[in-house]
Amino acid sequence: MNRLDALRGTTPQKPHDARAIAALAANPGCTRRALLDGAGIDKDAAARHLGFPAPFGQSPFAITRGNAFEALVKADGCAELLRMLRELLGLPIAEVAYHDVENVGAHLRHAHTRALFDRAARDGDDAGTVYDHPLLSVGIAGHTAYLEPDVVAFQLGGRFHIVEIKSFAVIDGQADPSAVAAAARQAAVYVLALRRMLAELGHDPLRVAHDVVLVCPENFANRPVATLVDVRRQLGVLERQLARMTALDRLLDGLPEELTFDLLPGEDGLPTRPAAELADALRRATARYAPDCLATCDLCFFCRDEARQEGATDLLGRHVRDELGGVGSVGEALGLADGARAPAEGQEEIARLLRNAERLRRECLA
Numbered sequence: 001m002n003r004l005d006a007l008r009g010t011t012p013q014k015p016h017d018a019r020a021i022a023a024l025a026a027n028p029g030c031t032r033r034a035l036l037d038g039a040g041i042d043k044d045a046a047a048r049h050l051g052f053p054a055p056f057g058q059s060p061f062a063i064t065r066g067n068a069f070e071a072l073v074k075a076d077g078c079a080e081l082l083r084m085l086r087e088l089l090g091l092p093i094a095e096v097a098y099h100d101v102e103n104v105g106a107h108l109r110h111a112h113t114r115a116l117f118d119r120a121a122r123d124g125d126d127a128g129t130v131y132d133h134p135l136l137s138v139g140i141a142g143h144t145a146y147l148e149p150d151v152v153a154f155q156l157g158g159r160f161h162i163v164e165i166k167s168f169a170v171i172d173g174q175a176d177p178s179a180v181a182a183a184a185r186q187a188a189v190y191v192l193a194l195r196r197m198l199a200e201l202g203h204d205p206l207r208v209a210h211d212v213v214l215v216c217p218e219n220f221a222n223r224p225v226a227t228l229v230d231v232r233r234q235l236g237v238l239e240r241q242l243a244r245m246t247a248l249d250r251l252l253d254g255l256p257e258e259l260t261f262d263l264l265p266g267e268d269g270l271p272t273r274p275a276a277e278l279a280d281a282l283r284r285a286t287a288r289y290a291p292d293c294l295a296t297c298d299l300c301f302f303c304r305d306e307a308r309q310e311g312a313t314d315l316l317g318r319h320v321r322d323e324l325g326g327v328g329s330v331g332e333a334l335g336l337a338d339g340a341r342a343p344a345e346g347q348e349e350i351a352r353l354l355r356n357a358e359r360l361r362r363e364c365l366a
């Protein structure tokens with residue numbers, strides 16, 4: 001059994017979906033998360049068992065609303081989508097065909113998707129097709145994850161564009177930045193998967209555009225609006241993170257041989273392992289908590305509690321933590337600021353800045 005399988009133990013492997021892979025790019029510095037995801041451990045089940053369930057999961061109302069919006073955008077062979085693509089990408093409607101990959105049945109969908117994209121890439125400029133329900137794949141730490149983009153559009157001029165349909169509203173041209181960032185990370189996973197597929201088939205992977213088409217409802221009405229979102233930065237982080245996942249051996253090297261995150265599920269599938277023991281095991285793998293974890297990782301409440309107990313500067317966000325470079329706890333920072341603590345080697349500059357900040361604060365309050 002390899003070390004990752006041993007980390008998972010008897011817990012069934014949780015397949016990665018695009019949302020989970022996208023979240024890897026949200027906190028690339030976290031060893032705990034890299035190990036849990038690399039081993040395919042169900043973080044949601046672990047968080048529940050630890051008594052720190054995450055606030056994720058959409059309400060039934062939001063799911064129904066999202067499905068209805070997607071159905072509207074894709075109705076009549078993606079007619080509404082084609083209207084938007086025509087404006088946004090200059091797709092001439094006369095040249096566009098609609099292809100629903102789902103028609104072949106789930107078991108053949110991946111092979112059929114590959115064959116269709118291979119043919120489209122060979123046909124060149126004349127293959128103006130919108131592909132609905134394609135099935136892509138990406139390798140993660142030795143396993144294959146299957147991914148379903150909402151749509152992939154192929155533009156005349158030889159470029160593929162990923163289309164991501166989301167039901168959060170764009171109001172007066174503005175959408176919630178965190179929702180857009182999450183959609184961009186997810187779309188970047190599809191861009192990466194499609195680029196890898198094209199490369200395997202011997203085509204230029206850069207024929208998949210780094211601009212993805214984000215479709216959202218406008219001004220709370222159901223009328224969809226499409227915008228282009230550049231996902232180059234997300235792609236870069238994702239590539240690095242996936243490379244790191246294939247080199248997990250280095251992260252495992254620093255951990256005790258017998259360490260396992262096994263939940264020891266019973267016959268009913270529920271964990272039987274003592275929660276305190278699991279918590280101790282998780283604490284052996286270094287976390288890098290940041291407030292963004294609250295939107296992206298199932299273990300967020302557990303890690304936040306740990307950071308609070310340690311008085312870690314992580315709680316203040318990545319920007320502050322990085323500014324405090326090397327000062328790990330709030331207590332340490334306060335001690336350096338008021339002079340109660342002497343700076344360690346290499347901390348002289350940050351101690352000087354903290355003392356200045358403390359002096360300015362006192363002057364303001366005086």
Ligand code: SF4
Binds near residue numbers: 027032287298299301
């Ligand atoms: S919640 Fe914890 S495990 Fe998840 S990414 Fe943040 S620090 Fe890492």
